[in-house]
Amino acid sequence: MNLEASHLGCERGGRTLFSDLSVSLRGGELLRVAGPNGSGKTSLLRILCGLLSPTTGAVRWEGTEIRRLREEYSKQLVYIGHAAAVKDDLTAAENLRIACTLAGLRVSPRQIQQALDSFELADLPVKRLSQGQRRRAVLARLVVSDSLPLWLLDEPYAALDAAAGRLAEELIDGHVARGGAVVFTTHQDTRVRASQVIDLDA
Amino acid sequence: MTAQSVKWFWYASPQTFYPVAGVIARWCGAAAAVLCAAGLYIGLFVAPTDAQQGEAYRIIFIHVPAAWMSMFIYVVMAFWAAIGLAFNTRLSHMMASALAPTGALFTFIALWTGSFWGKPTWGTWWVWDARLTSELILLFLYFGFMALQAAIDDRRRAERAGALLAIVGVVNVPIIYYSVQWWNTLHQGASVSLTRAPSMAATMLTGMLVMALAFWMYSIAVTLLRVRCLILENR
Amino acid sequence: MLEAARCIVVRDLLVAWRRRSDVATALLFFVIVTSLFPLGIGAEPDLLRSIAPGVIWVAALLSCMLSLGRLFAADHADGTLEQLLLSSEPLGVIAAAKALAHWLVSGLPLVLIAPLIALQYDLPAPLYPVLALSLLLGTPVLSLIGAIGAALTLGLRGGGVLLSLLVLPLYVPVLIMGAGSVDMAAAGLAPDGQLLLLAALLIFAAAFAPWATAAALRISVE
Numbered sequence: 001m002n003l004e005a006s007h008l009g010c011e012r013g014g015r016t017l018f019s020d021l022s023v024s025l026r027g028g029e030l031l032r033v034a035g036p037n038g039s040g041k042t043s044l045l046r047i048l049c050g051l052l053s054p055t056t057g058a059v060r061w062e063g064t065e066i067r068r069l070r071e072e073y074s075k076q077l078v079y080i081g082h083a084a085a086v087k088d089d090l091t092a093a094e095n096l097r098i099a100c101t102l103a104g105l106r107v108s109p110r111q112i113q114q115a116l117d118s119f120e121l122a123d124l125p126v127k128r129l130s131q132g133q134r135r136r137a138v139l140a141r142l143v144v145s146d147s148l149p150l151w152l153l154d155e156p157y158a159a160l161d162a163a164a165g166r167l168a169e170e171l172i173d174g175h176v177a178r179g180g181a182v183v184f185t186t187h188q189d190t191r192v193r194a195s196q197v198i199d200l201d202a
Numbered sequence: 203m204t205a206q207s208v209k210w211f212w213y214a215s216p217q218t219f220y221p222v223a224g225v226i227a228r229w230c231g232a233a234a235a236v237l238c239a240a241g242l243y244i245g246l247f248v249a250p251t252d253a254q255q256g257e258a259y260r261i262i263f264i265h266v267p268a269a270w271m272s273m274f275i276y277v278v279m280a281f282w283a284a285i286g287l288a289f290n291t292r293l294s295h296m297m298a299s300a301l302a303p304t305g306a307l308f309t310f311i312a313l314w315t316g317s318f319w320g321k322p323t324w325g326t327w328w329v330w331d332a333r334l335t336s337e338l339i340l341l342f343l344y345f346g347f348m349a350l351q352a353a354i355d356d357r358r359r360a361e362r363a364g365a366l367l368a369i370v371g372v373v374n375v376p377i378i379y380y381s382v383q384w385w386n387t388l389h390q391g392a393s394v395s396l397t398r399a400p401s402m403a404a405t406m407l408t409g410m411l412v413m414a415l416a417f418w419m420y421s422i423a424v425t426l427l428r429v430r431c432l433i434l435e436n437r
Numbered sequence: 438m439l440e441a442a443r444c445i446v447v448r449d450l451l452v453a454w455r456r457r458s459d460v461a462t463a464l465l466f467f468v469i470v471t472s473l474f475p476l477g478i479g480a481e482p483d484l485l486r487s488i489a490p491g492v493i494w495v496a497a498l499l500s501c502m503l504s505l506g507r508l509f510a511a512d513h514a515d516g517t518l519e520q521l522l523l524s525s526e527p528l529g530v531i532a533a534a535k536a537l538a539h540w541l542v543s544g545l546p547l548v549l550i551a552p553l554i555a556l557q558y559d560l561p562a563p564l565y566p567v568l569a570l571s572l573l574l575g576t577p578v579l580s581l582i583g584a585i586g587a588a589l590t591l592g593l594r595g596g597g598v599l600l601s602l603l604v605l606p607l608y609v610p611v612l613i614m615g616a617g618s619v620d621m622a623a624a625g626l627a628p629d630g631q632l633l634l635l636a637a638l639l640i641f642a643a644a645f646a647p648w649a650t651a652a653a654l655r656i657s658v659e
Contacts (some may be wrong), residue, residue: 013355013356049523050523051519051522051523051658051659052659053659070527070528071524071525071526071527074523074524074525075525077523079519079520079523081516081519082516083515083516083519084515084516085515085516085517085519085520086515086516086517087448087452087515087517088515089451089452089455089456090448090451090452090455094448094451098444098448099520101440101441101444102441102444102445102520102521102524102525102526103524103525104441104524104525104526125455339606339609342602342605342606343606345602346602346603346606349595349599349602349603350589350590350599350603353590353593353594353595353599354593356659358659359656359657359659362656363589363653363656363657366585366589366649366652366653366656367589367603369649370585370607370649371606371607373645374606374607374610377610377638378606378607378609378610381609381610381613381614381634382609382613384613384617385613385617
């Protein structure tokens, strides 16, 4: 698997966040995007998953522009952004099942339960969960997403306690070890060794 | 890239287009003034008095060309919107945005003059006939386009959202027109059409065509001036 | 493809069920508006009978439009909209599923309540099936076209009012054909033409509106 982005430029609200940025990612690599708030980390991640069009440059998956691939590309990735991306009125299990169906993953109820158990989540409507529990409910997606080669995670460790943070690190490490690729942004110090770092502060 | 496509996209650059627009606008403005004078002369002095409607009918020389322009401009606007979405050229989007106010103006003029025509002819200031009602809805379509673009702060999203709306609108205009037609047929049946022979005196037709041309030149001039402003704003 | 569409419809129905009061309010609006007209115009039976189709149709239109704001706004706020854009199914299918769920929650109940309103207006009994059929064919079109407007105005300040301005001109053919069919039946003529045209509008909207909605969503989420 091969993700290439060349000469990416991004302008938001009249400001140029970054220009002439190039990214090259292969299986088994871990890319960390660093930089202060407002430097464009989230924008870069959204450009890589196809939600945002770059002002200049293009992103290519296996040689083809992701603009042309549309769903073919979306099928290969998991994107977990800032927002929780769960329906407050549904339980964590229901949300996870929906997320899997939309991603085209065939997941059994037992696997869903296992994923939620590993993050120690109760079967309550999400609006009754605390901020940290909500974040864990979202990350439970990663447990069932090992077949998707590319993971794009925006601040995966935010609002997680030590135990959940370690679990998240394990999942990311495991995915990279299996030959997947992970791009993530984070403020915090993490024990996970990144094979590449892009610093948007420069 | 062929030499031909290079030439097109060269003109698509706002900086290159700016001076060109100025030159064309000046010539079209002059043509508009001349044609308008000629058209009004024909309409007010040369065309004969109508047997049934007397002198009041002369407002047709502004009403009908304005109505034609209002619909024509919407189609052109949708055309530029489509080009902008397809090729991602900012100038195309600017053309669409610049055309909207002029289109709305002509729609308003058509409605206003239609009202003035209606009073002596049918006795009321407003009639819910097919053409006037369609023009009213067209006015709402123009306002919707302008309101949407005004409500979005991000320029790129504003242009593309407006473009999509214009395209959806242009597809719907025939549907709206024919459903309103079915709903009511009170207005004077189209006596000037591109497919049928006109049933009015030749001078009347000439007068309307000259005025239509005058409005067309005016639209081009004003739109290009507006595009120049947009280019400067978005530098 | 159908699996994902079914999943979204069920999800939206589930969320609507757990937020029943929101849905009920929109339906209540329909009833209240239709009650206003006699108060404003006078309760003369012949007058009410003649304006009934138009009033019911306009009220249905307005009620549908009110609930459109909810179509994508909640998804946008909690981040699930982005996940829909990144789904493995074509976005047009997803948009169609959302419109279907919206119709089931906001349009279909109107079809069921309309006969009660018609009763209030003393609409002659033979016209009830025509009214119901016209609403059955027309309200899905309102949801489909409204979805485009909802997607374009996502997250904007002007919000609901802007949405109305964009969408009402596009609703005019549906209104004319819908109310017109009942008027034709009331005049003793066959409403077939108008109903067939409504069906044609439905097919046309079902074929093209989801793709326009998908394009609008992509533009708005950027």
